[in-house]
Amino acid sequence: MDKEITIYDIAKGVGFSPTTVSRALNDHPAVNKKTKQRIYDIAAQMGYRSNLFASNLRRQxxxxxxxxxxxxxxxxxxxxxxxxxxxxxxxxxxxxxxxxxxxxxxxxxxxxxxxxxxxxxxxxxxxxxxxxxxxxxxxxxxxxxxxxxxxxxxxxxxxxxxIDNVQAAYKATTHLIEQGCRNIVHITGNLKINVYTDRLKGFKYALVDNDLPYKKASVIATDLTEEAGIKAAEQILKMDPRPDGIFVANDFCAVNCMKALKQAGIAIPDDIAVVGFNNDPITRVVEPNLTTIDYPxxxxxxxxxxxxxxxxxxxxxxxxxxxxxxxxxxxxxxxxxxxxxxx
Amino acid sequence: MDKEITIYDIAKGVGFSPTTVSRALNDHPAVNKKTKQRIYDIAAQMGYRSNLFASNLRRQxxxxxxxxxxxxxxxxxxxxxxxxxxxxxxxxxxxxxxxxxxxxxxxxxxxxxxxxxxxxxxxxxxxxxxxxxxxxxxxxxxxxxxxxxxxxxxxxxxxxxxIDNVQAAYKATTHLIEQGCRNIVHITGNLKINVYTDRLKGFKYALVDNDLPYKKASVIATDLTEEAGIKAAEQILKMDPRPDGIFVANDFCAVNCMKALKQAGIAIPDDIAVVGFNNDPITRVVEPNLTTIDYPxxxxxxxxxxxxxxxxxxxxxxxxxxxxxxxxxxxxxxxxxxxxxxx
CATH class of the missing domain: 3.40.50.2300 (Response regulator)
Structure with missing residues (x-):
């Protein structure tokens, strides 16, 4: 059986390090185009059976x-x-x-x-x-x-x-409405991502089905990080009238928002009720424990x-x-x- | 170039499913010994270049x-x-x-x-x-x-x-002693694992360096789960005299222990001070926020x-x-x- 050509053989042949050869053959962005071409050519000459060169082996x-x-x-x-x-x-x-x-x-x-x-x-x-x-x-x-x-x-x-993100968000929002909330804020993520656009839809549909107005100002789009939760809380505290419910598209952000609201003297759920999303372990640690959507x-x-x-x-x-x-x-x-x- | 022999070819040859052949060649426990041997033999006959049969390719x-x-x-x-x-x-x-x-x-x-x-x-x-x-x-x-x-x-x-687990545990325990704790409990994991034996060592050394007695009854070995934290809290509540400090080898368990103690009316840190290990995000969510070892x-x-x-x-x-x-x-x-x- 013929000895397999390795990237080390190519490296010797071409005068580059094995790392560079490996990167080039994997089309890594760190290797420039000219170097890549040279390595491709030599590898082909030497009969290297890489992924790029052995399409006949592809179905293996x-x-x-x-x-x-x-x-x-x-x-x-x-x-x-x-x-x-x-x-x-x-x-x-x-x-x-x-x-x-x-x-x-x-x-x-x-x-x-x-x-x-x-x-x-x-x-x-x-x-x-x-x-x-x-x-x-x-x-x-x-x-x-x-x-x-x-x-x-x-x-x-x-x-x-x-999961049915529309339905899950609809359930979460309807629950807040059933608890008496009439002015609900939705904190969400990047609205280019399907999960967040769907959750926003569910939020809207629940409002409209309960004859509550949907206001764009009630949607806070963030990156759902720890800091985003704190910033969203600051925004909510400035709103007039003050919201009485928050539905957050992610537990981690919800928990940090809750923390900031509590520090500002807001009682949860009495002043503002909060619902998160995911059922992350922190939901059972935060006080009060966070209502959430169980995402399996x-x-x-x-x-x-x-x-x-x-x-x-x-x-x-x-x-x-x-x-x-x-x-x-x-x-x-x-x-x-x-x-x-x-x- | 010869066509590569695949597990599918072997499957046909031997009359088993490709999954079984693949499992047998990987020595999966789900396949019985006799079947494995039969598949090995046929694979060798057919010239299958598996990992087991192509040791000359190993250094690739x-x-x-x-x-x-x-x-x-x-x-x-x-x-x-x-x-x-x-x-x-x-x-x-x-x-x-x-x-x-x-x-x-x-x-x-x-x-x-x-x-x-x-x-x-x-x-x-x-x-x-x-x-x-x-x-x-x-x-x-x-x-x-x-x-x-x-x-x-x-x-x-x-x-x-x-990380230096002995030193980290030593620091954690010394900190509790500096805060006035004189009767400290250590909740740990499986003591067959180096990290937990080392943390126990650090706990002991800190006690002895501060002229405090080390009692075996003060070490609670658990599986460090949510439930273990709650059970450990029950144990601690029954101890007489009641401990004034707890060093837990894992934040998740510490947080759940704290929760159970609080529910039993214990003030933290006034009645019992608590230190965890790992710097898990929940340490910044639990109230009061948990002192811990930052494990990078x-x-x-x-x-x-x-x-x-x-x-x-x-x-x-x-x-x-x-x-x-x-x-x-x-x-x-x-x-x-x-x-x-x-x-």
Whole structure:
């Protein structure tokens, strides 16, 4: 059997470090175009069987699944990841993970790396600013399945795993209205992302169905960080008349908003009732405990991975072109229970 | 070029599903011994170039790094993972992740999968009940670098990335003593794990250096879960005399212990001062805010991955046989500030 040509052989041949060669062959942005071309040429001459050069090997299965997430260190995403790993591992697949860190540029680079790594399938939650999913076209063209979850995009060849964000937000807002709130503020994230536009819709629909006016000034779009929660609280304190309810699209932000409101002497839920989203562990730690939407991250990870592995192992004949909607429930806790407290 | 033999070809040849063949070749526990042997034999006959059969290809680099963690959905581990992904991605490496779910059995299976996946190197945080690291011997024998972090083990060929757990616990306990605590309880995890034995040491040393007695009854060993915190609080409430300080080896457990104590009418820090460990985001949400040790998870992930990639890319000549100790600081918040509050 012939000795395999390695990036180290190419490195010797071309006079660059193995790192540079590896990066060039993976089309890494840190290597300039001219250098890349030179490395490509020499690699081809030497008969290197890289991913780019061995398209005839493409259909070989690697038993790996690529995962692209916006960020790994969030409670939601790490729960998703734990669910994915469990299912993938049991089905005999390795999970390759990468973070887009919220930028489309990084997401494009990650998709390219995954493609060149010959993943058998891809699980993706889109970045904040991904305005197109063109960078997944190579996968669709090769028939490599792509499953979107949470932050999804429509594509005729892909499956999306979601919760009904409109309905969840509708439930949360209706609950505040039932508790007597008449002037509700909605704190949300980047409205380019489907989950936030859908939650805004649910907020609006609940108002209109209860004959309450929808005012644009009642929607505060933020980046949903700790600081955003504090700033939103400051904005709310300045509003006249003062709101009597807040629905926040993320628990972490809700908790910090609540903290700032409490420090300003606002009683929760008596003065202002608060509802969050996700059912992050902090909701059971903050005082009063936060009412929230239970977003089943671990289950979403399991379902996404199982859909993919069943498809790859041909255990499911289901055409990979649908939407799976998971259940999400309102969990009522003290932060919104005006009526009970007033008894 | 000959067509590569795939697991699908073997599946046809042997009359099992591709999943079973894949599992058998990866020595998955779900496939019985006899079936495995049959699949091995046929695969060898057909000339399958699997990981097990192509040892001559072993030194080929795959530009992948394997990561084995106890559990993915913990704030600490997901921070570590985020740091690792950033560094690995920048250096042109893919990260393959797997969870041992706290059992040595699963860790052994994961190590085998990583080995067969031809990872270039391995980053490992050991499981709760790993009493030996023999399952990493194949890596050591092949010269594949293994770096342990957080939950580490000694091996002459491996590097460990740690914080000084003895010193951190010593600082935490000394702080409680300085605040006037004389009867301190330590809530800890599985004492088979280095991090917890070291924290217990730091606790003891601080007591002895301050002429306070060390009583075995003051150490509560738990699994550090939410429930464990609540149970520990019940135990503490029954102690006579009642303790005036608690040092908990994990924030999540500390917060739930605090919650239960508060519900029982205990004033924190006045009656009992509390210090946690990790600097999890919940420490800034709980009331009063929790004093804790800042454990730099993201940085630990970066350092572990950078050590590995530098070694793999031969950017560092450093023999891979040392310990890297990261800084960890005591962050003082209201949960332990007896003196300030008594002013």
């Amino acid at each position: 299965h690697t038993n790996t699944i690529g995962v692209i997430v916006p960020i790994l260190n969030s409670n939601f995403q790490s729960s998703v990841m734990a669910g994915m790993e469990k299912v993938a591992n049991e089905a005999g697949y390795n999970l390759i993970i990468s973070q887009s860190l919220g930028t489309m540029e990084k997401e494009i680079a990650n998709a390219k790396t995954m493609y060149n790594s010959r993943v058998d399938g891809l699980l993706v939650s889109l970045s904040h600013d991904s305005e197109s999913i063109e960078h997944f076209e190579p996968f669709f063209k090769k028939g490599i399945p792509v499953i979107f979850y949470d932050r999804v995009a429509e594509h005729k060849q892909s499956t999306s795993i979601v 991250g671990y289950e979403m990870g399991e379902v996404a991975a199982r859909n993919l592995t069943n498809y790859l192992d041909a255990l499911s004949d289901v055409n990979i072109t649908n939407t799976v909607t998971l259940r999400s429930d309102l969990i009522v806790r003290e932060s919104s229970l005006k009526k009970k407290l007033k008894k | 680099h795959t530009n992948t790094i394997g990561v084995i963690v106890p559990i993915l959905n913990s704030n600490f581990q997901s921070s570590v993972m985020a740091g690792m992904e950033k560094v690995a991605n920048e250096a042109g490496y893919n990260l393959i992740i797997s969870q041992s779910l706290g059992t040595m059995e699963k860790e052994i299976a994961n190590a085998k999968t990583m080995y067969n996946s031809r990872v270039d190197g391995l980053l490992v945080s050991l499981s709760h009940d790993s009493e030996s690291i023999e399952h990493f011997e194949p890596f050591f024998k092949k010269g594949i670098p293994v770096i342990f972090y957080d939950r580490v083990a000694e091996h002459k060929q491996s590097t460990s990335i740690v 998870g993201y940085e630990m992930g970066e350092v572990a991955a950078r050590n590995l990639t530098n070694y793999l890319d031969a950017l560092s000549d450093v023999n891979i046989t040392n310990t890297v100790t990261l800084r960890s600081d005591l962050i003082v918040r209201e949960s332990s500030l007896k003196k300030k509050l008594k002013k």
